[in-house]
Amino acid sequence: xxxxxxxxxxxxxxxxxxxxxxxxxxxxxxxxxxxxxxxxxxxxxxxxxxxxxxxxxxxxxxxxxxxxxxxxxxxxxxxxxxxxxxxxxxxxxxxxxxxxxxxxxxxxxxxxxxxxxxxxxxxxxxxxxxxxxxxxxx
Amino acid sequence: xxxxxxxxxxxxxxxxxxxxxxxxxxxxxxxxxxxxxxxxxxxxxxxxxxxxxxxxxxxxxxxxxxxxxxxxxxxxxxxxxxxxxxxxxxxxxxxxxxxxxxxxxxxxxxxxxxxxxxxxxxxxxx
Numbered sequence: 265x266x267x268x269x270x271x272x273x274x275x276x277x278x279x280x281x282x283x284x285x286x287x288x289x290x291x292x293x294x295x296x297x298x299x300x301x302x303x304x305x306x307x308x309x310x311x312x313x314x315x316x317x318x319x320x321x322x323x324x325x326x327x328x329x330x331x332x333x334x335x336x337x338x339x340x341x342x343x344x345x346x347x348x349x350x351x352x353x354x355x356x357x358x359x360x361x362x363x364x365x366x367x368x369x370x371x372x373x374x375x376x377x378x379x380x381x382x383x384x385x386x387x388x389x390x391x392x393x394x395x396x397x398x399x400x401x402x
Numbered sequence: 403x404x405x406x407x408x409x410x411x412x413x414x415x416x417x418x419x420x421x422x423x424x425x426x427x428x429x430x431x432x433x434x435x436x437x438x439x440x441x442x443x444x445x446x447x448x449x450x451x452x453x454x455x456x457x458x459x460x461x462x463x464x465x466x467x468x469x470x471x472x473x474x475x476x477x478x479x480x481x482x483x484x485x486x487x488x489x490x491x492x493x494x495x496x497x498x499x500x501x502x503x504x505x506x507x508x509x510x511x512x513x514x515x516x517x518x519x520x521x522x523x524x525x526x527x528x
Binding site for chain 2: 267268271274275281282285316317324326327373377380383384390394395398
């Protein structure tokens with residue numbers, strides 16, 4: 265396969281992976297206050313995403329793919345709120361283990377990577393059109 | 403008169419540049435993949451110096467082992483770039499620099515081919 269076309273495909277796989285990452289980040293952010301709804305219930309558990317490189321033999325290039333979306337196993341912070349519906353017998357409520365600052369940093373990084381992939385698609389397109397321009401009569 | 407091999411050389415370089423662009427795109431796409439090592443194509447000088455003995459194909463069943471994109475070596479770099487805690491060695495800024503380099507060389511390449519073609523056309527028209 266033409267290397268420029270396969271470079272576009274590789275960059276497109278990067279776009280897909282980064283947008284999946286952005287989806288997980290927004291899920292975490294949206295649920296950053298979601299507690300359980302019965303006494304002692306577990307709240308929303310933060311999700312993490314990991315990528316893996318897989319070799320496409322037909323193209324001879326390494327595409328990126330989402331390998332796993334797994335729960336973050338860190339402990340839930342506890343807050344004393346006796347009136348809350350998810351409060352246990354001591355009056356403590358488990359809050360989601362989402363740190364908004366970390367999610368924001370992750371979002372920025374996903375954004376930056378997305379832009380870099382977009383840039384390499386543009387570049388491949390420009391190289392192809394430079395080649396086509398050779399056929400233009402001067 | 404010497405046979406003109408500029409077009410051949412130019413297309414070899416264009417092919418090498420597009421393989422390099424694929425390597426760069428792969429690095430950028432895998433900038434957040436744990437354990438991924440930066441890939442790089444062998445330098446163009448090495449490709450030129452490596453005088454391959456192209457075998458003649460006199461039968462349809464012979465395999466052509468001439469210069470093709472498959473024969474370009476793409477391998478992991480062993481330069482000491484900083485490694486992320488996840489084992490990833492891609493520096494996106496470096497990759498963007500490389501991508502700009504590919505673009506400049508490609509522009510130069512197509513411009514040379516264009517002007518050489520114009521020169522040939524001038525001789526044929528005259």
